[in-house]
Amino acid sequence: MVEEGKQVKRYVWRKKSIESLRKDSNDIKIKRITVKDIDQGSQEVLAEEINNDIPKAAKHIFNINHQYNALRELREKLKQNEILIHIDFSENNNCASEVQSVHFGASQR
Secondary structure (H helix, E strand, O other): OOOOEEEEEEEEEEEEEEEEEEOOOOOEEEEEEEEEEEEEEEHHHOOOOOOOHHHHHHHHHHHHHHHHHHHHHHHHOOOOOOOOOHHHHOOOOHHHHHHHHHHHOOOOO
């Protein structure tokens, strides 16, 4: 149940710019990194954001299940002289690229 006006804290992914000095010169380098940050807002705003994301999440889950089932069916029906090549094109999710950059170290300081 959403309480009107009640404030909540949550974690969000944000891009931040940081300045650093280059080792080989005194030039300032600006890097954009992705950080996990604490955000605060009302329960109403959080509930609205979640409700807006539900259709995208449902479509994403449907696509995963459909792709898994289709791939399994193809693999089971392969003939002796056939091969299956699976190329996974990632979906264009803003969140995914930010989380991936942190996970794979692209945003490490």
